Amino acid sequence: DGGITQSPKYLFRKEGQNVTLSCEQNLNHDAMYWYRQDPGQGLRLIYYSQIVNDFQKGDIAEGYSVSREKKESFPLTVTSAQKNPTAFYLCAISQPGLNTEAFFGQGTRLTVV
Amino acid sequence: EDQVTQSPEALRLQEGESSSLNCSYTVSGLRGLFWYRQDPGKGPEFLFTLYSAGEEKEKERLKATLTKKESFLHITAPKPEDSATYLCVIYGQNFVFGPGTRLSVLP
Numbered sequence: 001d002g003g004i005t006q007s008p009k010y011l012f013r014k015e016g017q018n019v020t021l022s023c024e025q026n027l028n029h030d031a032m033y034w035y036r037q038d039p040g041q042g043l044r045l046i047y048y049s050q051i052v053n054d055f056q057k058g059d060i061a062e063g064y065s066v067s068r069e070k071k072e073s074f075p076l077t078v079t080s081a082q083k084n085p086t087a088f089y090l091c092a093i094s095q096p097g098l099n100t101e102a103f104f105g106q107g108t109r110l111t112v113v
Numbered sequence: 114e115d116q117v118t119q120s121p122e123a124l125r126l127q128e129g130e131s132s133s134l135n136c137s138y139t140v141s142g143l144r145g146l147f148w149y150r151q152d153p154g155k156g157p158e159f160l161f162t163l164y165s166a167g168e169e170k171e172k173e174r175l176k177a178t179l180t181k182k183e184s185f186l187h188i189t190a191p192k193p194e195d196s197a198t199y200l201c202v203i204y205g206q207n208f209v210f211g212p213g214t215r216l217s218v219l220p
Contacts, residue, residue, distance in 0.1 A: 040212065042117070042200075044210075088154075090156050100145045100162070102147070103159060104149075104159075106155055
């Protein structure tokens with residue numbers, strides 16, 4: 001929404017499988033973020049990136065990996081090391097120093113089957 | 114450590130019954146406080162940014178205010194379509210999200 005596209009909307013993962021969630025933006029914002037949302041809890045930061053080819057771990061990075069090879073793309077891989085991956089995943093973008101608010105995609109719901 | 118709490122956790126209002134949602138925060142160097150609306154199964158939708166104590170922003174039936182320790186989201190004469198979870202977010206070193214207030218407006 002607002003130039004941010006997350007896909008797929010729903011994703012099912014088998015035990016021991018890696019899956020990748022896509023986040024693409026066309027607003028030319030520098031910063032991109034991945035959050036995890038669980039029922040009754042605030043959003044928790046997984047990884048963020050402020051420039052291409054650089055990213056930082058957030059509060060709950062274990063079991064996840066990211067890349068930022070292009071400014072418009074910030075894919076998140078949920079690895080088999082993530083023991084409780086079932087959650088709603090949200091990608092966000094912001095432009096630090098200008099308008100500081102973050103804009104979100106519509107989310108991906110990941111379920112382990 | 115930057116922290117955000119929101120109250121109440123859930124709120125049920127009759128249509129037309131005005132009320133306020135609270136967001137209390139602690140932060141070292143506030144660069145912005147944001148309110149978002151989130152509908153079930155969707156990403157948060159941006160509502161307001163507040164930067165300094167005393168600032169107010171309005172949009173339709175919603176009005177956000179900011180002090181040095183808290184922010185309020187006032188809802189005047191709400192309608193059923195205002196039902197959603199409202200998230201308060203502070204921006205210091207990074208974005209820190211509150212758990213949200215789940216608002217239900219009954220017709």
